[in-house]
Amino acid sequence: MKAEILCVGTEILLGDIVNTNAVFLAQELARMGISVYHQSVVGDNSQRLKSCLQHSLEQSDLVITTGGLGPTYDDLTKETVADLFGLEMELNEESLRDIRAYFKKLNRPMTDNNIKQAMMPKGAIILKNENGTAPGLIVEGKGKAVVLLPGPPREMKPMFLHGVLPYLSRYIQGTFISHNIHVFGIGEAQVESMLRDRMEALTNPTIAPYAKEGEMLLRITAGAETPEKADAMISPLIEEICGLLGEHVYGVDVGSLQTAVVQELSKRHLHIATAESCTGGLISKRITEVSGSSQVFDCGVCSYANEIKQRIVGVSEETLARFGAVSRQTAAEMAAGIRRLSHADIGISTTGIAGPGGGTPEKPVGLVYVGVDCPWHQEVLELKLSRDFPEERELIRWLASSHALYLALQTIRKYSKQV
Amino acid sequence: MKAEILCVGTEILLGDIVNTNAVFLAQELARMGISVYHQSVVGDNSQRLKSCLQHSLEQSDLVITTGGLGPTYDDLTKETVADLFGLEMELNEESLRDIRAYFKKLNRPMTDNNIKQAMMPKGAIILKNENGTAPGLIVEGKGKAVVLLPGPPREMKPMFLHGVLPYLSRYIQGTFISHNIHVFGIGEAQVESMLRDRMEALTNPTIAPYAKEGEMLLRITAGAETPEKADAMISPLIEEICGLLGEHVYGVDVGSLQTAVVQELSKRHLHIATAESCTGGLISKRITEVSGSSQVFDCGVCSYANEIKQRIVGVSEETLARFGAVSRQTAAEMAAGIRRLSHADIGISTTGIAGPGGGTPEKPVGLVYVGVDCPWHQEVLELKLSRDFPEERELIRWLASSHALYLALQTIRKYSKQV
Numbered sequence: 001m002k003a004e005i006l007c008v009g010t011e012i013l014l015g016d017i018v019n020t021n022a023v024f025l026a027q028e029l030a031r032m033g034i035s036v037y038h039q040s041v042v043g044d045n046s047q048r049l050k051s052c053l054q055h056s057l058e059q060s061d062l063v064i065t066t067g068g069l070g071p072t073y074d075d076l077t078k079e080t081v082a083d084l085f086g087l088e089m090e091l092n093e094e095s096l097r098d099i100r101a102y103f104k105k106l107n108r109p110m111t112d113n114n115i116k117q118a119m120m121p122k123g124a125i126i127l128k129n130e131n132g133t134a135p136g137l138i139v140e141g142k143g144k145a146v147v148l149l150p151g152p153p154r155e156m157k158p159m160f161l162h163g164v165l166p167y168l169s170r171y172i173q174g175t176f177i178s179h180n181i182h183v184f185g186i187g188e189a190q191v192e193s194m195l196r197d198r199m200e201a202l203t204n205p206t207i208a209p210y211a212k213e214g215e216m217l218l219r220i221t222a223g224a225e226t227p228e229k230a231d232a233m234i235s236p237l238i239e240e241i242c243g244l245l246g247e248h249v250y251g252v253d254v255g256s257l258q259t260a261v262v263q264e265l266s267k268r269h270l271h272i273a274t275a276e277s278c279t280g281g282l283i284s285k286r287i288t289e290v291s292g293s294s295q296v297f298d299c300g301v302c303s304y305a306n307e308i309k310q311r312i313v314g315v316s317e318e319t320l321a322r323f324g325a326v327s328r329q330t331a332a333e334m335a336a337g338i339r340r341l342s343h344a345d346i347g348i349s350t351t352g353i354a355g356p357g358g359g360t361p362e363k364p365v366g367l368v369y370v371g372v373d374c375p376w377h378q379e380v381l382e383l384k385l386s387r388d389f390p391e392e393r394e395l396i397r398w399l400a401s402s403h404a405l406y407l408a409l410q411t412i413r414k415y416s417k418q419v
Numbered sequence: 420m421k422a423e424i425l426c427v428g429t430e431i432l433l434g435d436i437v438n439t440n441a442v443f444l445a446q447e448l449a450r451m452g453i454s455v456y457h458q459s460v461v462g463d464n465s466q467r468l469k470s471c472l473q474h475s476l477e478q479s480d481l482v483i484t485t486g487g488l489g490p491t492y493d494d495l496t497k498e499t500v501a502d503l504f505g506l507e508m509e510l511n512e513e514s515l516r517d518i519r520a521y522f523k524k525l526n527r528p529m530t531d532n533n534i535k536q537a538m539m540p541k542g543a544i545i546l547k548n549e550n551g552t553a554p555g556l557i558v559e560g561k562g563k564a565v566v567l568l569p570g571p572p573r574e575m576k577p578m579f580l581h582g583v584l585p586y587l588s589r590y591i592q593g594t595f596i597s598h599n600i601h602v603f604g605i606g607e608a609q610v611e612s613m614l615r616d617r618m619e620a621l622t623n624p625t626i627a628p629y630a631k632e633g634e635m636l637l638r639i640t641a642g643a644e645t646p647e648k649a650d651a652m653i654s655p656l657i658e659e660i661c662g663l664l665g666e667h668v669y670g671v672d673v674g675s676l677q678t679a680v681v682q683e684l685s686k687r688h689l690h691i692a693t694a695e696s697c698t699g700g701l702i703s704k705r706i707t708e709v710s711g712s713s714q715v716f717d718c719g720v721c722s723y724a725n726e727i728k729q730r731i732v733g734v735s736e737e738t739l740a741r742f743g744a745v746s747r748q749t750a751a752e753m754a755a756g757i758r759r760l761s762h763a764d765i766g767i768s769t770t771g772i773a774g775p776g777g778g779t780p781e782k783p784v785g786l787v788y789v790g791v792d793c794p795w796h797q798e799v800l801e802l803k804l805s806r807d808f809p810e811e812r813e814l815i816r817w818l819a820s821s822h823a824l825y826l827a828l829q830t831i832r833k834y835s836k837q838v
Contacts, residue, residue: 010627011627011629012445012458013445013455013456013457013458014445014446014449014455015441015442015443015444015445015446015447015449015455016446016629016638017442017629018437018438018439018442019437019438019441019442020437022434022438022460023434023436023437023438024434025434026431026432026433026434027433027434027435028434030433030434036432036433036434037432037461037462037467038432038459038460038461038467038471039431039432039459039460040457040458040459040460041441041457041458041459042456042457042458043456048456048457051478052457055474059470071608072611073619108606111608111612152630154811154814208435210435274700274721276700279704279707280703280704280706280707280708280712280719281693281695281700281701281702281703281704281707281719281721282700282704283700284699284700284721284723285698285699285700285701285704287699288698288699288700288721288723288816289699289812289813289816291774291775291776291812292776293699293723294723294724297723298723298724298726298727299720299721299722299723299724299727299731300699300700300720300721300723301718301719301720301721302693302700302703302707302718302719302720302721303718304703304707304712304713304716304717304718304719305713305717305718307717308717308718308761312718312731312760341731342727355710356710357710357711393708393710394708397707397708
């Protein structure tokens with residue numbers, strides 16, 4: 001079947017927000033084996049929306065829209081679809097009850113214009129919204145289907161997963177399964193040159209590479225009659241790739257470096273602590289993002305000023321005076337110091353120049369030291385992150401935090417080898 | 420004039436990459452006052468690309484495409500446009516020289532298929548590519564224009580700015596100026612109901628509301644002959660809205676809460692410090708995101724474990740035992756404690772239950788206390804963030820950090836009133 005995605009919203013059209021809804025829907029449909037032939041964005045304008053929808057329905061069997069289901073006068077998607085299919089609008093009592101209940105739960109007054117959100121084209125399949133007031137809906141006719149979803153991603157995504165996936169499953173034969181291999185510390189070009197022959201030759205399963213900031217994801221997808229059969233097709237390929245890429249693979253289906261770190265620490269009942277300068281709390285933020293991280297993480301210090309590095313984290317005055325805050329020595333003492341202060345098993349540290357200011361010829365923007373300290377291993381890495389990414393403060397900080405997490409992960413795995 | 424953006428690339432269609440090109444182009448065109456009526460994405464498929472382009476040219480005067488200018492067989496944009504306009508392809512000698520020179524500079528061998536990149540529709544205006552091998556081009560005909568740009572953003576953006584902007588300036592009369600009013604702590608619906616009459620009545624300047632996670636942005640845009648005249652039209656409206664929304668406006672054109680906090684601290688030569696539990700370093704991460712934050716921020720402690728709250732931040736054992744870590748009293752002692760420890764002027768703190776686990780009937784997921792402590796003000800806010808966003812750990816943490824930054828901002832502004 002041919003599908004297309006139509007996102008409604010002037011704020012996307014004007015470039016005020018990035019269209020992440022299209023990415024999510026395209027990925028989900030691709031995973032099901034439904035081909036997306038076209039994506040488009042149109043503003044909150046009745047006439048243009050109608051023309052777009054008409055065009056989409058001519059060329060595709062399934063159109064998924066996001067946005068334009070809100071309570072205000074410029075939310076028009078439902079009305080336009082009803083018009084195109086020649087359906088009357090009617091009040092859906094159940095939706096109205098749900099909307100009333102939602103406002104009651106929030107203890108907020110419901111205004112009259114919210115009633116508009118319970119008006120539905122006659123015969124539509126209603127999709128409940130667990131995270132907002134606008135219900136979604138599916139309208140069928142003329143051998144076509146239009147799925148209307150709300151615009152906010154935190155409403156749209158659960159509605160797609162809980163309401164639309166089961167509906168679409170009728171169009172699917174067999175199943176598609178994907179597994180993700182997470183790769184760090186090796187360039188995309190190098191991975192591609194190692195795997196190119198395999199990537200080009202394989203059709204089922206397939207290998208798709210995705211570059212993310214500073215890391216890489218290899219998605220292996222197989223289609224088969226059952227999930228078990230798909231998995232059996234994928235397993236040997238995962239094993240092969242993990243063998244090829246060695247310790248650059250930091251996990252399979254693990255989600256993120258921080259999740260891998262928390263999992264590996266939990267397994268071994270180890271605790272980690274962070275002393276951050278240039279990353280400013282980003283590492284502790286990433287670790288504590290992981291639910292359950294309180295089992296392995298007690299303490300992080302963002303020692304942004306030298307005085308704090310010295311007085312609280314315990315870097316020696318002499319080290320700071322002789323080598324400076326951005327130095328191998330300071331990173332080492334920060335990692336050792338936070339471990340002492342926190343009583344954790346492993347200390348990690350960052351100190352560097354994230355820019356845009358503060359660089360010198362000797363210590364340019366992007367120079368970052370990442371340290372680790374524990375009884376079985378001490379190491380400091382020198383990173384030069386600005387060569388690739390001039391003046392991108394947030395990117396430098398992100399990459400520095402990723403290197404620190406990857407260094408922690410390797411260190412944790414060394415521990416297991418010793419015991 | 421009516422414009423639309425057409426992005427060519429199967430990787431966007433499948434959701435493998437986010438379409439940031441469309442965002443960039445939409446913003447740039449909006450800034451020039453060129454209305455973008457439609458955005459679309461199509462795969463690397465000749466027939467569908469042709470159908471899309473044809474449709475775009477029927478409804479718009481200007482079509483800007485990205486992607487499909489590469490050397491391989493599935494790069495088809497130029498050929499498709501030539502076909503639609505009935506133009507022959509011919510070798511452009513200058514482009515070929517540029518491509519040869521580019522490979523020579525990189526010291527890489529040039530392959531034969533790169534010659535394809537120098538083939539151009541007859542009569543096209545060529546746009547030099549300073550960051551890659553694919554030249555861009557502009558094709559005119561039938562009162563329409565198509566601008567073809569390469570797909571990689573680091574090639575596309577400079578080409579747009581240096582080559583396309585000067586070309587488009589012929590279509591522009593006057594200028595458009597926007598200013599952003601940043602709003603926190605008041606619901607979107609409430610703001611809209613306060614401003615609805617104005618929003619509907621105004622045509623120049625206009626007010627456009629954008630909801631972001633936990634905050635709101637009101638964009639005021641005016642078109643006029645000169646930037647000065649546009650600003651003069653906007654100023655009274657900004658004043659009016661700021662008057663209406665009072666202290667909920669945290670800044671105009673300030674970018675983010677953390678930037679506002681850093682700016683206000685800098686002005687007054689004040690320092691801030693953070694003691695974070697549930698936000699896990701997110702507040703210090705947000706503060707240090709701002710370039711120049713080292714002038715106002717020295718120290719943050721992520722005291723995730725009770726033992727750290729007590730031993731390092733200085734929360735009393737009795738408080739923790741009697742009221743628990745997630746309590747008004749602990750938040751107050753954390754804010755006071757981090758101020759003592761860091762010697763900063765202002766201490767802010769968070770402690771709460773971010774979920775998904777750890778909630779109880781008395782202290783459910785989403786219960787967060789946010790504290791501030793300084794000589795002229797002490798306050799603790801109780802937030803119940805889960806009512807709106809059940810089980811969204813990252814969103815709860817984000818909102819908690821925003822409330823803490825907003826509380827800090829209000830506190831800093833109280834200081835100025837005292838002196």
